Amino acid sequence: xxxxxxxxxxxxxxxxxxxxxxxxxxxxxxxxxxxxxxxxxxxxxxxxxxxxxxxxxxxxxxxxxxxxxxxxxxxxxxxxxxxxxxxxxxxxxxxxxxxxxxxxxxxxxxxxxxxxxxxxxxxxxxxxxxxxxxxxxxxxxxxxxxxxxxxxxxx
Numbered sequence: 001x002x003x004x005x006x007x008x009x010x011x012x013x014x015x016x017x018x019x020x021x022x023x024x025x026x027x028x029x030x031x032x033x034x035x036x037x038x039x040x041x042x043x044x045x046x047x048x049x050x051x052x053x054x055x056x057x058x059x060x061x062x063x064x065x066x067x068x069x070x071x072x073x074x075x076x077x078x079x080x081x082x083x084x085x086x087x088x089x090x091x092x093x094x095x096x097x098x099x100x101x102x103x104x105x106x107x108x109x110x111x112x113x114x115x116x117x118x119x120x121x122x123x124x125x126x127x128x129x130x131x132x133x134x135x136x137x138x139x140x141x142x143x144x145x146x147x148x149x150x151x152x153x154x155x
Contacts, residue, residue, distance in 0.1 A: 002040065003031050006098035026105075029136045033128060034097045038117050042072035042097060045079060045090035053090050054109055071125075072100055072115045082122050104130050105137075 001009070007027045014020040034040070045053035052070055059065040071087070072095075073079050080088040095103075104113055114125040 001096055003034050003098060006034075006040070006096040007031060009096070010098055010102055023102075025141065026137050029133070029140055030098050030101045033101055033133065033136070037097055037115055037126065039074050039115075040097055041094050042074065042100060042115060043076050043079065043092045044070055044072055044095055044100070045087045046093045047090065052103065052107070052110075053087065068109055068111045070100075070103070070110055070113045072097075072113055074117055075119055078116060078119050078122060081119075082116070101128070101133065104128065104133055 007023075007030065010030075011020050011023050011027070014023050047053060055069050055071065057067045057069055071082065073082070073092075076092040079090070079092050100113055104110055110130065112127050112129045114127045116122050116125040118124060
């Protein structure tokens with residue numbers, strides 16, 4: 001599925017007209033971010049119960065600082081090679097990139113998604129944070145909001 005088809009699937013899967021309108025409003029930002037990634041689908045890990053595996057990272061100097069991350073892989077084989085095989089026992093599920101970016105907005109437990117695009121070096125990835133995605137959406141919506149200025153000839 002290309003990115004436009006992925007957006008359409010997300011719109012079609014919305015439960016009501018208001019949700020569809022919201023998805024259509026943010027779709028250009030999701031597409032713009034997805035276009036910066038080399039894959040249109042990624043593999044993520046899921047538990048046997050079907051929940052996305054969210055990894056909690058803690059800073060060694062500041063143990064109170066936590067970041068909750070989903071790792072997205074280009075190949076299922078990469079999951080077994082990542083982090084000394086710590087995710088190898090999880091189920092690998094292929095997910096369209098637009099849906100993954102939407103997860104970042106829809107699932108409050110996720111702070112970031114790290115896209116691991118280089119199978120040769122899984123220590124380097126492209127990180128997209130919830131905050132940067134929310135900021136991009138807010139900027140877009142602010143630009144498109146109707147101007148509430150009075151015409152210059154109004155007394």
